[in-house]
Amino acid sequence: MKKSTLISIVLIIAAGLIGYGLGTQKQIPKIADLPSENGEPIAANKEPIKIGASLMLSGSYAQYGEKEQKGIELALDKLGRDKIKIIYEDNQGENQKAVTDIQKLINIDKVKLVIGPDCGSGCTLATAPITEAGQIIQIAPSASNPNVAEAGEYLFSMVALDNYEAEIIATFATDKLKIKKAAIIYPNDEWGVGLKEMFTNNFTERGGKIVLSESFDRSKGDKDFRTIITKIKDKNTDIVYVIGYDELVDLFKQFIELKVNKQILSASMIENIQNIEELKQVGEGIIYTSQLVDIDKEYKQEY
Numbered sequence: 001m002k003k004s005t006l007i008s009i010v011l012i013i014a015a016g017l018i019g020y021g022l023g024t025q026k027q028i029p030k031i032a033d034l035p036s037e038n039g040e041p042i043a044a045n046k047e048p049i050k051i052g053a054s055l056m057l058s059g060s061y062a063q064y065g066e067k068e069q070k071g072i073e074l075a076l077d078k079l080g081r082d083k084i085k086i087i088y089e090d091n092q093g094e095n096q097k098a099v100t101d102i103q104k105l106i107n108i109d110k111v112k113l114v115i116g117p118d119c120g121s122g123c124t125l126a127t128a129p130i131t132e133a134g135q136i137i138q139i140a141p142s143a144s145n146p147n148v149a150e151a152g153e154y155l156f157s158m159v160a161l162d163n164y165e166a167e168i169i170a171t172f173a174t175d176k177l178k179i180k181k182a183a184i185i186y187p188n189d190e191w192g193v194g195l196k197e198m199f200t201n202n203f204t205e206r207g208g209k210i211v212l213s214e215s216f217d218r219s220k221g222d223k224d225f226r227t228i229i230t231k232i233k234d235k236n237t238d239i240v241y242v243i244g245y246d247e248l249v250d251l252f253k254q255f256i257e258l259k260v261n262k263q264i265l266s267a268s269m270i271e272n273i274q275n276i277e278e279l280k281q282v283g284e285g286i287i288y289t290s291q292l293v294d295i296d297k298e299y300k301q302e303y
Helices: 003-019 062-079 095-107 121-133 146-148 162-176 190-205 226-233 250-258 276-282 297-302
Strands: 049-055 084-090 111-115 137-140 155-158 181-187 207-214 240-242 263-266
Touching: 049 062, 062 084, 084 095, 095 111, 095 121, 121 137, 121 146, 121 155, 121 190, 146 155, 162 190, 162 240, 162 263, 181 190, 181 226, 190 207, 190 240, 207 226, 207 250, 240 250, 250 263, 250 276
Parallel strands: 049 084, 049 111, 111 137, 137 155, 181 207, 181 240, 240 263
Antiparallel strands: none
16 A cells, blocks of 8 residues: 555544544545555455554553544544454553554554554654564654654654753743743653753753752652652742643642742643643642644544
8 A cells, every 4th residue: 555545544543533623624535535556546445454553541541542542433433434444452551562562563463554652752662663664654642752753754743742842831931931940840751851851951041040850750659749849949949840640630739738839830741631620729820831732523522
């Protein structure tokens, strides 16, 4: 099958993958009308196109994989299921399982296109050499590390890269808020460290100073941030840039408990659906970066 055809399918499925609206576009291209390898419409082929999907369908972050699966299924409902077959694998949020998934989908299931893995940049970068070597188109739902941009011509990311997010929030802090001093709290994983370093570089380049940078260990289930917050309380800092996942609610509660009155900036993972209701109680005044998307009306109605 032509690479251009597979890319067209990627873009169509991607529109449904995370519930993105299709803007003013009324006519969704039909898979059956796309050209196959011999130039004839796919409708003339008897066998469906096989697409692999390695998603987090169990484990701590299953809510993300489940939503992505719903998005894929919604796209298939729109496009018709007779010409596409999705083969799902559960990567459980683990790099090695993601690698095994991609190898299985390519070598055993013989797919020519994969969605995922969705367990972050680490999973994507671990699997990119496999898809690149096999000339398999790979669409990454959540790979934001800047290295993804250089990982191969067959890899496509659906999210803004961390360097853009860091630049935007650092520029906002210095140019709009007129901030000169900042503290950072971040998880010591690949995403947290990378975003911390990029924020630091952008902030200091604009004349700012990082007065404290403290990490926590997610792998140990850290939930008590009082020691870190106390250190920040004693520092002369204008803002605190807080990077994290579902532990953010506990962290913000402890800011209030310790009466630390600092402007908090945060990153896109603050929108973790598990946090939303509790954030209404503890998140007043927090400023964070996020990607603006127009959620498809049909996705809302269906899910």
